[in-house]
Structure formats: structure tokens, C-alpha cells
Amino acid sequence: MNEVASLAGQPLSEQARQALGKRNLIFVGLMGAGKSVIGRLVAQTLSIPFIDTDAEIEKVSRMSISELFAAYGETEFRALETRVIERLLKQGPRVVSTGGGAFINEATRAQIKLGGVSIWLKADLDVLWDRVSRRDHRPLLKTENPRQTLENLMIQRYPVYAEADMTILSENVRKEVMVDEVLKALAGLSGEGDLAGKGELK
Numbered sequence: 336m337n338e339v340a341s342l343a344g345q346p347l348s349e350q351a352r353q354a355l356g357k358r359n360l361i362f363v364g365l366m367g368a369g370k371s372v373i374g375r376l377v378a379q380t381l382s383i384p385f386i387d388t389d390a391e392i393e394k395v396s397r398m399s400i401s402e403l404f405a406a407y408g409e410t411e412f413r414a415l416e417t418r419v420i421e422r423l424l425k426q427g428p429r430v431v432s433t434g435g436g437a438f439i440n441e442a443t444r445a446q447i448k449l450g451g452v453s454i455w456l457k458a459d460l461d462v463l464w465d466r467v468s469r470r471d472h473r474p475l476l477k478t479e480n481p482r483q484t485l486e487n488l489m490i491q492r493y494p495v496y497a498e499a500d501m502t503i504l505s506e507n508v509r510k511e512v513m514v515d516e517v518l519k520a521l522a523g524l525s526g527e528g529d530l531a532g533k534g535e536l537k
């Protein structure tokens with residue numbers, strides 16, 4: 336019996352957990368895509384530790400992301416983000432939700448590609464705007480026309496996010512529905528071709 340057949344009949348969460356094996360699961364995507372919220376729920380469902388890189392950066396620097404941007408600028412923030420993510424990916428298996436720009440940085444993207452299975456949570460502009468406009472803590476959106484800024488970021492970044500291993504549409508459905516989509520995608524990894532052994536922790 337092959338691996339796919341042996342997993343059939345088990346709960347979806349168990350199929351997904353087994354298919355992921357010892358690999359990290361890394362969420363990438365734009366601000367408001369749901370990386371933090373859905374990542375945490377997926378981690379709970381899989382009983383795998385969860386880490387949010389923005390929260391970890393705030394913890395190690397003892398500053399908020401906004402304060403970091405204001406004090407040191409985006410370049411320094413990206414350098415810190417790269418170092419933090421490199422360390423976190425070595426401590427897996429974990430579910431890792433990244434900040435919106437992490438996968439866009441070349442060095443960080445290379446680490447993520449090596450460090451586990453990546454999922455792009457892809458959302459359209461209306462969905463993202465509806466979510467991010469409720470709070471104003473995102474430094475990159477403190478512009479005269481934040482909706483336009485968000486759209487510009489989509490145009491620049493979507494071709495890069497598309498390099499993630501898997502893409503899941505993030506829509507305004509119940510969060511549990513999103514979690515199920517993620518679990519189904521992961522369960523489909525068993526019997527995988529290209530992703531076999533990818534990001535396997537030693």
C-alpha cells in the first residue's frame with residue numbers, strides 16, 4: 336500500500352500532519368491576507384508550535400514594528416527579519432506566519448524555500464483593504480492613499496508570492512473553512528513529487 340492509501344480514512348488533520356512530516360509550514364502573503372490568524376489556527380489543529388515572525392521581531396527588539404521602521408528604517412527591519420526567520424526555521428517543525436514583506440526579500444525567500452513548505456494566502460484588493468483599513472498599525476500603509484499603496488504592493492509582489500509551493504485563495508469565508516483548505520492542500524502533499532523531502536529537518 337502506498338503512503339496516500341495508508342493515510343486515507345484518517346481525519347484530515349492527521350493526513351495533513353503526516354504529509355507535512357518534520358517540515359516547517361510557512362505562510363506568506365500581503366498584509367491582511369490572514370497569515371497570522373489562519374496560521375495560528377492551523378498550528379492548533381496540527382498540534383505543531385506556532386510562531387509569528389512580526390511578533391517574534393517585536394519580542395527580540397522590544398519595539399513595535401512601527402517603532403522599528405521609524406527608528407531604523409525598512410532596510411534594517413528587513414535585515415533583522417531575515418536573521419529572525421533563519422533562526423526560527425532551524426527550530427522547527429513549526430507553523431511560521433511571516434510578515435507581508437518577508438518573502439519579497441531575496442535572502443529571506445531563499446531561506447523559506449529551503450526551510451519548509453510555503454503557502455501563499457492570496458486575496459483580492461477589496462478583501463485586503465476591508466481587513467487592513469480597520470487598524471492603522473502598518474507602517475507601509477501610512478501614506479496619503481493607503482488603498483492605492485496596497486494595490487501597488489499587490490502589483491509588485493504577487494509575481495514573487497507566486498513562487499511559494501502552494502497558493503490558497505483567502506476569501507471572506509469562515510476561518511475554519513480557510514483552515515480546511517490548508518489541511519486539504521497539505522494532505523495532497525503525501526505522494527508528492529517535487530516537494531518530496533523539501534525542507535525536511537534533520
Ligand SMILES: Nc1ncnc2c1ncn2[C@@H]1O[C@H](COP(=O)(O)OP(=O)(O)OP(=O)(O)O)[C@@H](O)[C@H]1O
Binds near residue numbers: 389
Ligand atoms: N477568512 C477570514 N475571514 C474574515 N476575516 C479574516 C479572515 N482571515 C483574516 N481575517 C481578519 O483580517 C485581519 C488581518 O488578518 P491577519 O492579521 O492574520 O493578516 P496578516 O496576513 O497576518 O497581515 P500582516 O502581514 O499585516 O501581519 C484580522 O483582523 C483577521 O481577523
Ligand SMILES: O=C(O)C1=C[C@@H](O)[C@@H](O)[C@H](O)C1
Binds near residue numbers: 434436
Ligand atoms: O508587507 C510588509 O512589508 C509588512 C507587513 C507586516 O506584516 C510587517 O512585517 C511590516 O509592517 C511590513
Ligand SMILES: [Mg+2]
Binds near residue numbers: 432
Ligand atoms: Mg501577521
